[in-house]
Amino acid sequence: MNSPAVPTKLTLKRDEALEVTWADGQVSKYPLSYLRSMCPCAACKEVRGVVKPAKSSLTILPGNYAVPLTVKDVERVGNYAIRIDWSDDHGSGIYSFQYLREIMREK
Numbered sequence: 001m002n003s004p005a006v007p008t009k010l011t012l013k014r015d016e017a018l019e020v021t022w023a024d025g026q027v028s029k030y031p032l033s034y035l036r037s038m039c040p041c042a043a044c045k046e047v048r049g050v051v052k053p054a055k056s057s058l059t060i061l062p063g064n065y066a067v068p069l070t071v072k073d074v075e076r077v078g079n080y081a082i083r084i085d086w087s088d089d090h091g092s093g094i095y096s097f098q099y100l101r102e103i104m105r106e107k
Contacts, residue, residue: 005101010082014071020100028104032069036086038103039093 009021018030037048073085077094085091 005098007097007100012071012074015068020097020104022101026104028100030100030104032071034105035084035095036069036088036090039090040095040099041090041093044090044093 004022004024004026006023007020008023009019011019011021013019015032017032018035020028020030022028039045067087070087071084072087073091075083077083080098081094081096083091083094
């Protein structure tokens, strides 16, 4: 039996959303702005307050954009994740399939 956190299909619309069909049949749609704001990299976690923030006079939350957000590139990382290069020149976040499953939204 497959783990529920294993995708069977990944569909990316570079200017809209990532859609994941999971092994258990569930389908999750992640708007790009939501995915970018939930970037799992250490810097973005710090900005979101998940990690104790460093002292700074300026805080810019992930997801605040002056121009429309798009995906420039995406690549698989082994059999467990994807890495997305964003149009705001950010690309250090590795979205594990387990993490994507944890942050999926209810319909």
